[in-house]
Amino acid sequence: MRHPIRWCILMLALCAWVSPALGQGLSPRPGSGMGQQPQKTETKEGPAEAAPEKEDSLDLPELPPTPIWPGQETKKAQFFELHGYFRFRGDLFVNGNLGQSDSANLRAPFYTPLSESSNLSCANRVGKPMPSGDERSLTNDDCPSSTLSSANIRLRIEPTIRPLGSEWVTVKAQFDIFDNLVMGSTPNGYLGEANRAPHVPLTAFSDTQVAPIAGRNTRSPAIVVKRAWAEIRTPFGELKVGRMPSQWGMGLIANDGSCWDCNYGDNADRIMFATKVFKHTFAFGYDWASTGPTSLSVNGGLPYYDGQAIDLENLDDVDQLVWAAGRIDKPEVNQERVDNGELVLNYGLYMVWRRQAFDYSMNYLGISSGDLANNFLERRGWALIPDLWFKMMWKDFYLEFEGAIIAGHIDNAGNDDGTDPLEILQFGWVLRSHYKFLNKQLKIGLEVGMASGDQAEPGNSDYNRRRILTLQDPNTKDGALNEFRFDYDYHVDLILFRELLGTVSNAIYFKPTVAYDIIPETFGAQLDLIYSAAHKPVAFPGNSPHLGVELDFSLYYRNPQDGFFAGVQYGVLFPLGGLDRPADIYGEEDGCRGGDGPGCAGIAHTLQAHIVVEF
Numbered sequence: 323m324r325h326p327i328r329w330c331i332l333m334l335a336l337c338a339w340v341s342p343a344l345g346q347g348l349s350p351r352p353g354s355g356m357g358q359q360p361q362k363t364e365t366k367e368g369p370a371e372a373a374p375e376k377e378d379s380l381d382l383p384e385l386p387p388t389p390i391w392p393g394q395e396t397k398k399a400q401f402f403e404l405h406g407y408f409r410f411r412g413d414l415f416v417n418g419n420l421g422q423s424d425s426a427n428l429r430a431p432f433y434t435p436l437s438e439s440s441n442l443s444c445a446n447r448v449g450k451p452m453p454s455g456d457e458r459s460l461t462n463d464d465c466p467s468s469t470l471s472s473a474n475i476r477l478r479i480e481p482t483i484r485p486l487g488s489e490w491v492t493v494k495a496q497f498d499i500f501d502n503l504v505m506g507s508t509p510n511g512y513l514g515e516a517n518r519a520p521h522v523p524l525t526a527f528s529d530t531q532v533a534p535i536a537g538r539n540t541r542s543p544a545i546v547v548k549r550a551w552a553e554i555r556t557p558f559g560e561l562k563v564g565r566m567p568s569q570w571g572m573g574l575i576a577n578d579g580s581c582w583d584c585n586y587g588d589n590a591d592r593i594m595f596a597t598k599v600f601k602h603t604f605a606f607g608y609d610w611a612s613t614g615p616t617s618l619s620v621n622g623g624l625p626y627y628d629g630q631a632i633d634l635e636n637l638d639d640v641d642q643l644v645w646a647a648g649r650i651d652k653p654e655v656n657q658e659r660v661d662n663g664e665l666v667l668n669y670g671l672y673m674v675w676r677r678q679a680f681d682y683s684m685n686y687l688g689i690s691s692g693d694l695a696n697n698f699l700e701r702r703g704w705a706l707i708p709d710l711w712f713k714m715m716w717k718d719f720y721l722e723f724e725g726a727i728i729a730g731h732i733d734n735a736g737n738d739d740g741t742d743p744l745e746i747l748q749f750g751w752v753l754r755s756h757y758k759f760l761n762k763q764l765k766i767g768l769e770v771g772m773a774s775g776d777q778a779e780p781g782n783s784d785y786n787r788r789r790i791l792t793l794q795d796p797n798t799k800d801g802a803l804n805e806f807r808f809d810y811d812y813h814v815d816l817i818l819f820r821e822l823l824g825t826v827s828n829a830i831y832f833k834p835t836v837a838y839d840i841i842p843e844t845f846g847a848q849l850d851l852i853y854s855a856a857h858k859p860v861a862f863p864g865n866s867p868h869l870g871v872e873l874d875f876s877l878y879y880r881n882p883q884d885g886f887f888a889g890v891q892y893g894v895l896f897p898l899g900g901l902d903r904p905a906d907i908y909g910e911e912d913g914c915r916g917g918d919g920p921g922c923a924g925i926a927h928t929l930q931a932h933i934v935v936e937f
């Protein structure tokens with residue numbers, strides 16, 4: 323250093339300036355164990371002051387806390403919960419189509435193997451020479467035309483977020499990853515030159531599964547966002563807004579699909595307020611049931627690709643109002659009351675009113691706004707849906723009932739701007755009960771259900787409600803729509819209603835049940851017997867009131883502590899006359915005569931296994 327004296331003078335001056343500053347408290351106070359201890363200052367000699375007594379030191383006043391300035395907030399924790407399940411299902415169907423193959427004018431009730439859907443089918447090649455003239459080695463045993471097997475998985479994630487640890491505001495959502503993804507359906511050897519990996523010359527050389535990509539190797543995306551909504555608690559009740567689950571009673575018409583074996587789940591774009599008075603819940607809400615074309619659904623979505631989308635027409639909206647009132651307690655609360663020997667009564671009324679003034683005679687997705695305007699037509703429809711629900715629990719006895727009516731009118735149900743009136747009157751109900759014996763290990767139950775039907779029948783004899791349109795055939799309609807359909811996630815059996823009809827519709831069924839827990843609440847078995855009859859027999863191909871008798875047997879294992887569930891189910895359906903295609907109606911080639919012929923419904927079997935992991 324060239325000028326040590328100058329630097330020494332500067333350092334002494336700096337220390338002389340900093341020392342008073344420290345005494346005035348302008349510097350941060352060192353924390354415990356930090357910095358040097360203050361040096362002792364010299365004082366003039368004189369008589370020493372008496373040291374304060376120990377008790378006096380405890381009486382020194384503490385410094386008051388620093389007041390909170392405007393806008394200051396204390397740090398809060400943000401709570402995040404994650405629930406859901408992983409599901410594996412394996413299915414085997416034998417003669418699921420009842421032996422009734424598709425033809426030019428008829429439709430099989432269940433999937434038909436692709437190998438039997440053309441003249442090049444496996445069965446048609448048996449006993450015939452190859453194009454080269456050589457003899458084929460195929461036999462009838464090589465062509466199990468009636469057998470289909472499959473396996474699928476789903477990972478459901480349901481997050482719950484409480485922003486900043488709030489007890490008043492909750493945000494919820496539902497995501498499905500690999501929603502019913504068929505195992506083995508996206509190999510790197512997927513058929514098609516554009517999709518196959520370059521090093522996989524044939525599908526037989528596939529060595530891995532690739533991610534499902536919609537439009538490339540599947541129609542469904544790998545991740546499906548199904549719901550997102552907020553719940554805000556207030557001193558007066560709870561406000562819900564967003565796309566939320568719709569559930570009421572036993573799930574006859576509003577079913578959120580929360581069961582582990584459900585495939586659909588009803589959602590409502592809804593704003594609802596609910597409050598509780600004298601242990602009774604009262605709720606009122608509005609649903610955006612349908613808003614029609616938006617700025618992202620017409621013209622390819624190009625004019626307003628980014629930013630906020632707009633509903634382009636209010637007259638075409640389907641408005642829906644929802645009311646609900648009743649004594650509705652949580653399942654865990656009801657179970658606690660039953661364990662205490664109390665009588666549990668829950669009940670309620672659910673009301674839906676909907677209307678639509680105008681509609682379009684064509685699908686508006688991707689259509690130009692000009693074409694939509696030219697296909698604008700008056701609909702003038704409304705419907706009122708009351709649903710009554712009741713549940714009673716006392717000791718080992720359980721009884722539950724739900725019944726609904728759909729009544730309404732549509733001025734114009736056609737696809738032109740004319741007059742095509744349609745009256746709507748439908749009804750359906752379910753009564754379910756059981757009683758437990760032998761320390762609650764043995765359960766005897768009975769379920770009876772009914773859904774009104776309509777006389778209209780599709781010309782191709784199809785009776786799978788997933789494919790049949792609600793509106794009647796123009797050639798057979800009578801101006802009335804009376805067919806009621808249970809929600810697709812309301813399950814009764816394994817074959818007839820679940821797969822062949824798609825749901826309970828135009829039918830009456832009786833279902834006695836016997837279940838026994840071999841190991842209490844852990845391992846057991848159940849047997850169901852279902853007899854099904856038609857409400858309007860003329861709507862089924864065989865014109866008979868008897869549809870079928872089904873036996874379903876299941877073995878199950880439950881471990882709620884670890885969230886693990888597994889089981890095996892077997893079902894067999896003995897179809898009756900209502901599911902046949904009589905030869906005098908459908909002809910000798912496709913019909914059934916005297917129990918023989920391609921139109922006769924054969925016995926169907928299914929074997930199913932499932933593994934569920936809840937979290």
